[in-house]
Amino acid sequence: MAVAIAEAPFHVLAVDDSLPDRKLIERLLKTSSFQVTTVDSGTKALEFLGLHGEDASISVHADHLDVEVNVNLIITDYCMPGMTGYDLLKKIKESSSLRDIPVVIMSSENIPSRINRCLEEGANEFFLKPVRLSDMSKLKPHIMKSRCKEHYHQEEDDLLSNSDSNTSSNPTNNSSSDTISNNSNPTNYSSNPTDNSSGDSSSARKRKAADDEILPKTSRPRHS
Amino acid sequence: MDYSNLRRQAASMKKVLFDQGHLDEQFRQVEDLQDEASPNFVEEVVVVFFKDSGRLISNLEQALEKYPRDFNRWDAYMQQLKGSCSSIGASRMKNECMSFRDNCGKGNVEGCMGCLQKLKREHAILRQKLESYFQLLRQAGPAGAATRPVM
Numbered sequence: 001m002a003v004a005i006a007e008a009p010f011h012v013l014a015v016d017d018s019l020p021d022r023k024l025i026e027r028l029l030k031t032s033s034f035q036v037t038t039v040d041s042g043t044k045a046l047e048f049l050g051l052h053g054e055d056a057s058i059s060v061h062a063d064h065l066d067v068e069v070n071v072n073l074i075i076t077d078y079c080m081p082g083m084t085g086y087d088l089l090k091k092i093k094e095s096s097s098l099r100d101i102p103v104v105i106m107s108s109e110n111i112p113s114r115i116n117r118c119l120e121e122g123a124n125e126f127f128l129k130p131v132r133l134s135d136m137s138k139l140k141p142h143i144m145k146s147r148c149k150e151h152y153h154q155e156e157d158d159l160l161s162n163s164d165s166n167t168s169s170n171p172t173n174n175s176s177s178d179t180i181s182n183n184s185n186p187t188n189y190s191s192n193p194t195d196n197s198s199g200d201s202s203s204a205r206k207r208k209a210a211d212d213e214i215l216p217k218t219s220r221p222r223h224s
Numbered sequence: 225m226d227y228s229n230l231r232r233q234a235a236s237m238k239k240v241l242f243d244q245g246h247l248d249e250q251f252r253q254v255e256d257l258q259d260e261a262s263p264n265f266v267e268e269v270v271v272v273f274f275k276d277s278g279r280l281i282s283n284l285e286q287a288l289e290k291y292p293r294d295f296n297r298w299d300a301y302m303q304q305l306k307g308s309c310s311s312i313g314a315s316r317m318k319n320e321c322m323s324f325r326d327n328c329g330k331g332n333v334e335g336c337m338g339c340l341q342k343l344k345r346e347h348a349i350l351r352q353k354l355e356s357y358f359q360l361l362r363q364a365g366p367a368g369a370a371t372r373p374v375m
Contacts, residue, residue, distance in 0.1 A: 020273045020308050027257045108307040130311045
């Protein structure tokens with residue numbers, strides 16, 4: 001079956017309390033062909049994502065079936081008043097409908113324990129500020145990887161519903177073989193391990209997806 | 225009107241800003257983001273920066289008075305300010321922020337006050353110089369504003 005590839009640009013939600021930084025990250029993302037929404041706090045980010053109130057982690061499975069918003073990646077500053085980027089990350093990872101959205105943390109402070117804490121909590125990437133144009137190329141692999149997972153699970157659904165013999169590869173085999181090459185064709189599933197560490201400081205260290213979680217099939221909005 | 229001469233003047237003005245350490249490489253990164261789709265981006269960001277940093281400096285000054293010797297609080301304000309300076313490439317301002325934070329770490333009130341005065345001075349200087357620079361670019365015409373002057 002043909003895979004529906006999104007023609008629309010990927011949508012990034014950027015969270016930063018600093019106005020100049022917000023303006024910069026917006027431009028960086030737009031220059032890199034992303035659709036961008038910026039908000040100035042973690043609270044507003046959660047509102048935008050469709051989570052409400054304090055028990056956001058248990059709330060809105062039902063609401064999310066008809067959520068209009070479709071966010072492919074969240075990039076957030078770490079140091080923000082009220083809800084920090086780390087707090088926001090936790091809330092996102094606690095939400096069954098949002099936890100598969102890749103999250104990138106930005107910080108002007110190079111503190112290894114902070115970086116590790118974020119990566120352990122499930123952040124996909126850590127950028128040291130000031131963020132540069134060259135950092136933008138690191139975003140798409142994370143988006144593609146999460147879409148690939150979704151695609152595999154959708155394929156499994158289709159195969160099961162056809163009740164044919166299962167001739168495709170095991171879709172739950174989400175180890176290093178589901179890495180995506182970093183080019184513009186999302187169906188080109190080469191084994192080019194672009195999501196490995198680029199080898200410089202600890203800020204480039206990425207968490208390998210140890211979570212072979214089965215995505216909820218219909219509660220995530222499909223990319224049209 | 226000799227537009228190429230104006231552009232040359234603008235380029236020269238900018239070079240001085242770099243040579244004298246007012247601006248660093250990050251400013252060039254910001255310039256790289258300007259294009260036909262966003263032809264006034266650099267100036268827009270700079271305007272936002274000066275408004276924002278002005279506000280932060282003012283908040284800090286109030287905090288220095290209201291919360292004497294509250295170095296943690298002072299440092300937190302300065303961390304924010306340093307972040308903004310860093311994002312735009314305001315190098316001298318950033319250095320004063322860092323000195324201020326050092327003085328916080330040492331519990332040196334006079335040192336902090338001294339740094340703040342220098343910071344305010346650098347803030348004013350950079351603002352004035354960049355305003356002149358953008359004015360010159362505008363006079364040099366749309367071509368001068370939209371393209372990055374060659375250094």
